[in-house]
Amino acid sequence: MISQIILSGLAIGSVYALMALAMSITYKASEIPNFAQGEMAMISTYIAYVLLVVQGISFFWAFIFALLFALVLGLALEFVFIRRAKEPNLLNLIIITLGFQMMLYGLAGWKWGADQRRLRMPFSETETYDLGGGVVVSQLGLATIGTAVVLMLIIWLFLRFTKLGLAMKASQQNAMAARINGIRTNRILSLSFGISSVVGAIAGMMVAPVTTLDPGMMWDPLLKGFAAAVLGGLTSLGGVVVGGYLLGVIENLFGFYISLEFKSVVAFLIIVIVLYVRPSGLFGRHYVRKV
Amino acid sequence: MFPNSLIQKFTFIPAFVTTQNLQPHGLRSLRCIETSDFFCIYNLQCRLAGHIMSEMGFAFMSAEMKRSYYEDIQPLKGWPARVWFVVLVAVLVAVPFVIKSYYVYVLSLMAVNVIVALGMNLLVGNTGHISLGHAGFVAIGAYTTVLLISGAGVVFPVALVAGGLIAAAFGFILGIPALRLEGPYLAIATLGFGIAVTIIIGRVELFGGHMGLIVPKPEIAGIDFSGDRALYYLVMGIAMLMGFAMRNILKSRLGRAFHSVRDSDIAAATLGVNVARYKTLSFAISAFYAGVAGGLWAFVLGFINPGLFSFVLSILFLATVVVGGLGTILGSVLGAVVITFLNLQAESIQHVPVIGEVLIWISQNFMTVSGLPNVSWIFTGLILILIVIFEPLGLYGIWIRIKIYWRTWPF
Amino acid sequence: MPENDFFRVEGLTKRFGGLTALDKLTFSVEKGMLFSIIGPNGAGKSTLFNCINSLYRPDEGKVWFRGKEITGLNPHRIAAAGIGRTFQNIELFANMTTMENLMLGRHLHMKTGLFGAAMMFHRRSRAAREEMVHRERVERIIDLLELQASRDKFVSQLPYGTRKVVELGRALAAEPELLLLDEPAAGLNNEEKEDLIFWIQDIRREFGITILMIEHNMQLVQDVSDRILAINFGKMITEGEPDEVVNHPEVMKAYLGG
Numbered sequence: 001m002i003s004q005i006i007l008s009g010l011a012i013g014s015v016y017a018l019m020a021l022a023m024s025i026t027y028k029a030s031e032i033p034n035f036a037q038g039e040m041a042m043i044s045t046y047i048a049y050v051l052l053v054v055q056g057i058s059f060f061w062a063f064i065f066a067l068l069f070a071l072v073l074g075l076a077l078e079f080v081f082i083r084r085a086k087e088p089n090l091l092n093l094i095i096i097t098l099g100f101q102m103m104l105y106g107l108a109g110w111k112w113g114a115d116q117r118r119l120r121m122p123f124s125e126t127e128t129y130d131l132g133g134g135v136v137v138s139q140l141g142l143a144t145i146g147t148a149v150v151l152m153l154i155i156w157l158f159l160r161f162t163k164l165g166l167a168m169k170a171s172q173q174n175a176m177a178a179r180i181n182g183i184r185t186n187r188i189l190s191l192s193f194g195i196s197s198v199v200g201a202i203a204g205m206m207v208a209p210v211t212t213l214d215p216g217m218m219w220d221p222l223l224k225g226f227a228a229a230v231l232g233g234l235t236s237l238g239g240v241v242v243g244g245y246l247l248g249v250i251e252n253l254f255g256f257y258i259s260l261e262f263k264s265v266v267a268f269l270i271i272v273i274v275l276y277v278r279p280s281g282l283f284g285r286h287y288v289r290k291v
Numbered sequence: 292m293f294p295n296s297l298i299q300k301f302t303f304i305p306a307f308v309t310t311q312n313l314q315p316h317g318l319r320s321l322r323c324i325e326t327s328d329f330f331c332i333y334n335l336q337c338r339l340a341g342h343i344m345s346e347m348g349f350a351f352m353s354a355e356m357k358r359s360y361y362e363d364i365q366p367l368k369g370w371p372a373r374v375w376f377v378v379l380v381a382v383l384v385a386v387p388f389v390i391k392s393y394y395v396y397v398l399s400l401m402a403v404n405v406i407v408a409l410g411m412n413l414l415v416g417n418t419g420h421i422s423l424g425h426a427g428f429v430a431i432g433a434y435t436t437v438l439l440i441s442g443a444g445v446v447f448p449v450a451l452v453a454g455g456l457i458a459a460a461f462g463f464i465l466g467i468p469a470l471r472l473e474g475p476y477l478a479i480a481t482l483g484f485g486i487a488v489t490i491i492i493g494r495v496e497l498f499g500g501h502m503g504l505i506v507p508k509p510e511i512a513g514i515d516f517s518g519d520r521a522l523y524y525l526v527m528g529i530a531m532l533m534g535f536a537m538r539n540i541l542k543s544r545l546g547r548a549f550h551s552v553r554d555s556d557i558a559a560a561t562l563g564v565n566v567a568r569y570k571t572l573s574f575a576i577s578a579f580y581a582g583v584a585g586g587l588w589a590f591v592l593g594f595i596n597p598g599l600f601s602f603v604l605s606i607l608f609l610a611t612v613v614v615g616g617l618g619t620i621l622g623s624v625l626g627a628v629v630i631t632f633l634n635l636q637a638e639s640i641q642h643v644p645v646i647g648e649v650l651i652w653i654s655q656n657f658m659t660v661s662g663l664p665n666v667s668w669i670f671t672g673l674i675l676i677l678i679v680i681f682e683p684l685g686l687y688g689i690w691i692r693i694k695i696y697w698r699t700w701p702f
Numbered sequence: 703m704p705e706n707d708f709f710r711v712e713g714l715t716k717r718f719g720g721l722t723a724l725d726k727l728t729f730s731v732e733k734g735m736l737f738s739i740i741g742p743n744g745a746g747k748s749t750l751f752n753c754i755n756s757l758y759r760p761d762e763g764k765v766w767f768r769g770k771e772i773t774g775l776n777p778h779r780i781a782a783a784g785i786g787r788t789f790q791n792i793e794l795f796a797n798m799t800t801m802e803n804l805m806l807g808r809h810l811h812m813k814t815g816l817f818g819a820a821m822m823f824h825r826r827s828r829a830a831r832e833e834m835v836h837r838e839r840v841e842r843i844i845d846l847l848e849l850q851a852s853r854d855k856f857v858s859q860l861p862y863g864t865r866k867v868v869e870l871g872r873a874l875a876a877e878p879e880l881l882l883l884d885e886p887a888a889g890l891n892n893e894e895k896e897d898l899i900f901w902i903q904d905i906r907r908e909f910g911i912t913i914l915m916i917e918h919n920m921q922l923v924q925d926v927s928d929r930i931l932a933i934n935f936g937k938m939i940t941e942g943e944p945d946e947v948v949n950h951p952e953v954m955k956a957y958l959g960g
Contacts, residue, residue: 033475035606084680090474091415092679095613098606099675106668110654113662215665223482223602230479265490268483272468275480279471360837361825536820543819543829544805544812551795551806558793561755562876563781563810572816618797 004135005256006249011141013248014148018203019225020232020240021152022196027234028172029192031090036077036097038222039104040197041204042215044070046108048205049119049213059122066205067198074197078190108215116212125209144206151202152241155195159237168192220264224251227271233284243282364542366535383527387520395519399591401631402523402530403584408611408623409537410580415609416618417541418573419553420469421478424485425581425608430600431488432458432582433589434498441507448511455583462578466571485605493597503596506589517590526587533580538620540576549573581608607634614678616687625686633674637667707766708733708912709880714763716749716936723749725936726763731880731929736906736913738927740920740947742956746936747916748790751882755787756780767880782810786878788869790885790916796858800849800868801840803857807875808836840875846908847871847901863894867901874905881905883915887922895922902926924948932956 019037026034048066051057057065081096082088123143128136159165171178171185179185207221224247232243247267255263274282367373387395407429414420436454439445445453465484469477492498509516509525516525540546548569551559556566589595607630615626641647641663654660682688710730716723723746731737739747752758754765756777765773772780795803814822814829822829844853847867852860857868866886873881886902887895899922905911917923923930923944930947932939934956940947947953 027475031474033478081676081680085683086680087683089683091421091609091613091617092683094421094478095610095679096676098610099672099679102668102672102675106665106670106672109665109668110658110662113659219602223486226475227479227483230476234475261494262490265487268479268487272480272483275472275476276468279473279476281476359825360834360841361830363837364822364830364833365825366823535823539822539829540816540819543822543833544809544814545816545819547798547802547806548809550798550802551809554795554797555793557757557777558789558795559806560777561757561781561787562807562872563778564806565776565778576816 001134002253003133005252007131007135007137008141009249009252010245011137011144011248012252013245014144015203015206015221015244016224016228016248017241017244018148018151018199018206019221020229020244021155021237022200022203023226023229024232024234024237024240025155025192025196025199027229028237029168029189030082030093032082032093032097033226034077034097034193034196035094035222035226036101036104037196037200037225038204038218039101039108040070040073040077041200041207041221042218043104043108044073044197044201045119045204045208045213045217046112048201049117049208053117053120063205067201070197070201071194074194075190077197078193082189082193083186105215112215114214116214119205119208119213121205121209123209140209144210147202147206151199155199155237164191224267227267230281231271231274233281236281236283239281239283366538384524387523392519395523396591397631397635399519399523399526400588400635401628402526403588403591404608404611404627404631405530405624406533406584406587407581407608408615408627409534409620410577410584411608412612412615412618412620412623413537413541413549413580414573414577415612416616416622417546417549417553418570420570420573421474421609422481422577423478423602423605423609424465424481424483424488425577426600426602426604427485427488428458428462428578428581429585429588429604430492430595430597431461431578432585433595433600434492434504434585435582436586437504437506437589437595438497440509441504446511447509447516451583451586454586455579458582458585459575459579462574462576462581463571465578466574469574470567470570482602482605485600486602489597489600489602492600499596501597503594503599506593506595509590522590526591529583529587533583534620534624537580541620545569545572610675614675614685616685616690619687621690622685622687625690629686633667633671637670638664640666640670707731708768709914710766711750711754712764712766714750714753714765715761716746716753716758717761723936724753724760724763727933727936727938728763729931729938729941731912731914733879733912734906734910735928736902736915736926738915738917738923738930738944739933740917740923740930740953741933741939745934745956747933748884749936750933751787751884751916754780754785754882781876781878784879785882786873786876786880787882788866788873788884788886790888792862792865792869794857794865794869794872797856799854799856800844800852800860800871801854803868803872804840804843804875805836807872808840810876812836843871843874846904847874863890866890866894870901874909874911877909878911880912880914883913883917885916885918887917887919895919898922899925920948 019041022037022041023034026032026037044066047069048062051062051065052059055062077097077100081100082093085092085096121140121143123140125138125140127139129139129142130136159169167178167183168188168191170181171183171188175185178188203221203225204218207217211217225244228244228247229240230243231247232239232241234240247270250270251263251267254266258266278284362368367376386398407425411422411425414422432454434454435457436450439450439453440447465481468480472480493501498504509522511525514521516522541549548559548564551562551564552566552569552573559569560566592599611626611630612623613626614630615624616622641650650663650666651660654663678685684691707730712728714724714727725746727746727750729737739750741747749758753760756772756775756779759774763773764771767783767785770783772783772785775783795806798806812832814832818827818829821827822833824830825834844850847870849864849867849871852864852868857865860868866889870883870886873883883902887898890898902913902915903926906913915923915927927944929942930944931941932947932950932953934952939952939956940950942950
């Protein structure tokens with residue numbers, strides 16, 4: 001029984017982990033917690049829905065186009081709004097992402113109304129595989145976990161082995177030095193927003209078939225993803241992924257054994273406790289200012 | 292008329308410069324000036340000149356003449372400020388008799404939000420923390436006040452203060468982990484607190500669950516304050532009192548300590564400021580303001596339920612202080628007024644002549660008509676972004692610009 | 703008997719990982735003295751100040767001040783005990799005016815509480831009266847350090863040299879009995895350095911403060927110090943009268959790298 005609950009925890013944890021990863025990529029590049037992440041994913045998922053269900057394009061191409069859209073949306077957020085801020089400080093930037101989030105939410109509500117729709121995926125939720133020992137996993141759950149793992153691997157390889165990935169890392173660590181060495185840090189910043197938007201969009205497309213497709217669908221995954229990212233330490237990509245899975249599993253265990261009603265509370269309670277003990281999350285480094 | 296005022300400006304300058312040269316040691320030497328009538332007039336001229344110079348951007352000549360150190364901390368310094376204050380109070384008293392009762396309600400809401408914003412600004416603007424859970428404090432204040440009155444029969448003023456104090460206690464507790472947290476880490480901790488409060492309130496029978504509670508009539512010494520106007524006067528009076536109290540706190544030793552913690556907690560500690568105490572204190576005061584505002588909000592609305600105190604409300608509070616102007620009282624007021632107005636009235640953009648027609652046309656051809664109210668979200672979001680991008684100091688910065696523009700008009 | 707000394711550091715040790723920044727450092731300062739600490743970069747001078755202030759927790763050793771042990775007290779308690787300081791890289795409150803910075807120096811001596819502050823509506827209210835009393839003290843420091851021109855400016859707008867003076871003024875406003883100056887002359891031009899020497903002597907005369915100073919500028923150190931302690935790699939090289947220390951072969955070696 002317990003392994004079944006852990007497994008379904010891992011499935012929802014994949015979503016949290018991807019949202020956390022998306023948060024962390026932008027945060028590392030710009031130190032902005034991007035609150036529009038969830039709504040950007042929601043809009044991209046709607047695009048996939050329109051292409052797939054309304055226009056009737058094949059799943060593969062709908063998926064690709066939606067991700068391209070997500071990339072453009074991410075670039076647009078950075079280029080149109082974030083870059084325009086004069087003398088930006090953290091709070092102003094947070095307000096910009098919150099404002100962008102409101103705009104996207106309103107746009108989705110205007111275009112598609114508050115109706116709950118279904119995004120049909122080629123993976124079924126009812127078809128299940130028996131992993132032995134009574135542990136069952138649905139096709140969709142398996143696909144979710146699989147996609148997340150593959151995506152994380154791709155991101156890791158990208159950051160580790162490509163020239164662009166190294167440039168991203170360099171400008172995250174010391175923007176000034178990177179600029180002196182000929183890296184266009186502005187473009188890197190745009191790119192970080194674009195990439196994280198794509199990662200978020202994939203998370204959105206994984207959430208939509210499980211819950212429903214509506215303008216408010218990414219609220220919970222966003223907050224949990226943010227929480228997971230903080231739990232894992234925000235600046236450590238590996239850490240935030242672990243944080244996501246951890247949060248998914250703990251939440252599921254708590255929901256099953258103790259109280260389903262207070263499931264969401266416990267997630268945040270754990271985070272407050274963890275932060276009290278380790279102020280920069282489980283895997284984050286804590287910097288002490290020198291005088 | 293204008294050329295005349297120009298001449299006056301320039302003839303005052305030499306006089307001003309001479310006194311400055313004679314009085315390099317600031318205030319103490321100025322006291323003796325008062326003894327002579329001649330110097331009194333002289334002093335007045337200097338003040339005028341100093342004023343104009345400062346507005347013109349000549350900061351080095353801008354030192355205004357003062358008679359006592361108290362003038363630096365005095366509320367409503369100088370007669371123009373006093374006159375404007377009296378005018379403001381008169382307008383606020385008269386206004387409910389002129390406008391529709393719905394707008395009296397809107398004004399009351401604005402006053403309530405001003406109180407929250409004052410507290411929020413102390414925390415965010417003056418002490419340099421972030422909070423995404425202020426709706427939680429407002430909820431605690433609202434439920435405590437209502438339950439104390441309807442459940443325990445406590446009188447209204449006591450219940451209101453008690454609501455604030457209970458919220459302050461929670462603020463103090465939340466402030467303890469906050470001592471070690473910064474930026475996004477603190478954001479998520481406060482966010483978790485706000486969400487936890489809403490969920491717990493929604494699940495507990497005592498708090499009326501999801502249905503919430505009906506708010507009793509507010510009564511002080513047998514007088515019923517439940518009418519729109521009466522409630523408006525009550526809320527407005529409390530908001531004004533709390534605004535002045537906050538101003539005094541910020542001008543005093545405590546205000547400087549809060550600022551010092553924001554700017555450099557290390558230096559603050561080596562000067563004897565108990566950093567931990569001031570951080571938790573700012574959380575507690577901030578929560579007190581939110582709690583009192585919550586109690587008043589309950590009476591303005593007439594009902595409370597957990598859905599009111601959502602995460603979105605916390606975001607709006609944060610947006611209020613950032614958009615209004617961080618660390619200033621006027622910023623809190625301007626922000627609260629504008630955000631409340633947007634929140635309630637953004638939908639009326641559909642009724643604006645040309646824009647409304649265009650929006651309806653777009654809705655019919657590209658979007659859904661049923662989704663039209665969502666335009667208010669787009670509108671609000673866009674305004675937040677534009678204010679923050681083009682005026683980092685917020686509405687307060689815009690206000691200062693307008694002021695300088697008018698004072699120095701011919702230039 | 704350490705209780706008899708005004709200020710005494712005993713066997714102070716601080717390690718950062720494998721690096722020993724302070725190695726069993728022991729010295730004492732008599733009341734009214736100007737005691738300088740010299741040493742090359744990275745000798746552990748600022749670490750010493752940070753340990754005295756409790757910004758770092760020393761691994762071993764004790765700090766005594768006026769007969770009481772103050773090792774490991776909270777930084778604000780150490781300030782309350784009467785130790786003030788300035789910083790090498792200026793730690794002013796950048797978004798406050800010069801006046802507010804100096805008034806914050808008076809924090810320890812003011813008593814206004816939350817309620818008193820909120821009720822500061824009238825010039826005869828207790829908070830307002832206290833404010834004015836302390837304002838008077840701060841004006842005196844402004845006059846002494848000739849800061850009138852920058853009184854109402856935000857410190858972020860002031861030039862570097864003036865900021866150093868403001869920081870000195872802020873430390874003075876707290877009326878410490880022992881003042882720690884961390885490289886007060888660093889980054890100042892010659893004229894400002896001369897002013898500084900003049901002020902340090904003035905401060906000692908007017909306020910009777912004991913000063914513990916870290917400084918690189920040998921001229922300044924020789925001019926104003928009563929005693930000098932030379933350290934390198936966290937260890938004491940020598941201690942004594944200015945002339946002896948400056949001409950000590952080990953000190954010359956440490957400075958010239960020979």
